[in-house]
Amino acid sequence: MIPLLRLDRQMAALAPDLEPRVAAILASGMFVQGKECEGFEAEFGAYLGGAHVAALGNGTTALELGLEALGIGRGDEVIVQANTFIATAAAVVRLGGTVRFVDCDPSTLQIDADAAIAAIGPKTRAVIVAHLFGGVGEVDRIVAAARPRGVFVVEDAAQAHGSRLDGKMAGTFGDLATYSFYPGKNLGAIGEAGAVASGDAQLIEKVAMLRNHGGIHKYEHQVVGTNGRMDELQAAALRVKLPHLEDWNRRRREIAAAYDRAFAAVPGIAPMAVPDRVVHTYHQYVVTVDDRDALQRLCAERGVGCGIHYPLAVPDTPAFQGTASGQWPQATRLAGHTLSLPMFPEMTDDEVKHVADVVCEGVAAVHAS
Numbered sequence: 541m542i543p544l545l546r547l548d549r550q551m552a553a554l555a556p557d558l559e560p561r562v563a564a565i566l567a568s569g570m571f572v573q574g575k576e577c578e579g580f581e582a583e584f585g586a587y588l589g590g591a592h593v594a595a596l597g598n599g600t601t602a603l604e605l606g607l608e609a610l611g612i613g614r615g616d617e618v619i620v621q622a623n624t625f626i627a628t629a630a631a632v633v634r635l636g637g638t639v640r641f642v643d644c645d646p647s648t649l650q651i652d653a654d655a656a657i658a659a660i661g662p663k664t665r666a667v668i669v670a671h672l673f674g675g676v677g678e679v680d681r682i683v684a685a686a687r688p689r690g691v692f693v694v695e696d697a698a699q700a701h702g703s704r705l706d707g708k709m710a711g712t713f714g715d716l717a718t719y720s721f722y723p724g725k726n727l728g729a730i731g732e733a734g735a736v737a738s739g740d741a742q743l744i745e746k747v748a749m750l751r752n753h754g755g756i757h758k759y760e761h762q763v764v765g766t767n768g769r770m771d772e773l774q775a776a777a778l779r780v781k782l783p784h785l786e787d788w789n790r791r792r793r794e795i796a797a798a799y800d801r802a803f804a805a806v807p808g809i810a811p812m813a814v815p816d817r818v819v820h821t822y823h824q825y826v827v828t829v830d831d832r833d834a835l836q837r838l839c840a841e842r843g844v845g846c847g848i849h850y851p852l853a854v855p856d857t858p859a860f861q862g863t864a865s866g867q868w869p870q871a872t873r874l875a876g877h878t879l880s881l882p883m884f885p886e887m888t889d890d891e892v893k894h895v896a897d898v899v900c901e902g903v904a905a906v907h908a909s
């Protein structure tokens with residue numbers, strides 16, 4: 541059985557480094573607001589090329605507090621792509637704003653930058669570019685169009701730790717970027733964790749206040765905030781893992797290249813396209829096929845676990861249906877045709893070959909029937 545994702549191999553390899561760190565936290569009794577979070581903020585900021593970072597409880601909180609720090613709230617319109625994870629759009633609604641959905645590019649699966657730029661109107665306060673599956677959307681073009689009009693650009697980089705556009709880190713183009721360190725992400729914690737990063741120190745100070753009941757120091761409440769803090773165990777795990785991220789992402793690209801080669805001459809299966817200017821980190825390896833459900837079934841019967849990202853476009857979910865505005869025909873169509881194949885850096889070459897063989901045979905069988 542080869543699942544979509546397994547974490548146990550990575551955790552076993554890291555145990556000698558991680559366990560003493562965890563033991564030290566247990567012994568200290570300092571579980572929140574200690575040195576590990578501060579250390580992680582500095583190290584992740586340096587990794588991004590000199591960003592300021594606020595460590596948070598998860599990626600959803602990062603979206604909510606990041607947007608709130610920009611002043612986005614009631615009556616504000618935010619442009620979001622329809623094919624993202626629901627958290628990207630839900631954060632806007634939970635702050636009292638409204639979402640205008642735009643479509644995705646059907647080959648790269650990233651935000652349709654032309655559609656996003658065309659959708660900017662008088663009520664638009666921000667565009668959120670979710671860099672999906674390890675790819676990078678054309679955030680530079682969106683920033684160039686948005687900034688002169690006073691429109692913020694937020695990068696949801698929950699799936700793009702270490703991805704690059706023209707050699708520059710995803711998450712460093714817009715006004716701020718949000719990260720998730722959910723265990724399955726390319727950089728994952730041992731529980732829930734997230735962060736906001738920005739070149740603007742004041743913005744990060746605001747997020748740091750919002751995550752701590754509105755103040756940097758205990759019982760000093762400058763604004764109405766919440767509890768959005770990361771705990772020390774998560775920060776320690778992330779500090780152990782961060783030095784490996786580049787190697788892991790490189791291995792993901794190697795696996796993706798092997799898949800690409802295997803599928804190149806196979807009709808009926810199209811891997812997502814990667815523009816030359818993008819260094820992809822393959823959080824997911826997504827293919828588009830005609831009969832997705834049949835292929836997924838055939839793979840499962842042969843012990844290859846695939847995933848669907850995502851089964852419905854966000855505006856087509858019950859949470860948004862009927863109230864969503866915008867246009868997203870490609871996102872609706874692709875939700876029925878995309879399949880994510882097993883992808884994690886610890887896959888062996890034999891496992892990669894086995895998955896590719898099973899998928900090729902599955903595509904041929906579906907075509908023949």
Ligand SMILES: *Cc1c(COP(=O)(O)O)cnc(C)c1O
Nearest residue numbers: 598599600625627698699720722
């Ligand atoms: C994972 C993810 C989130 C949410 O992060 P959590 O840490 O699970 O709250 C937001 N946006 C995208 C694109 C994600 O993949």
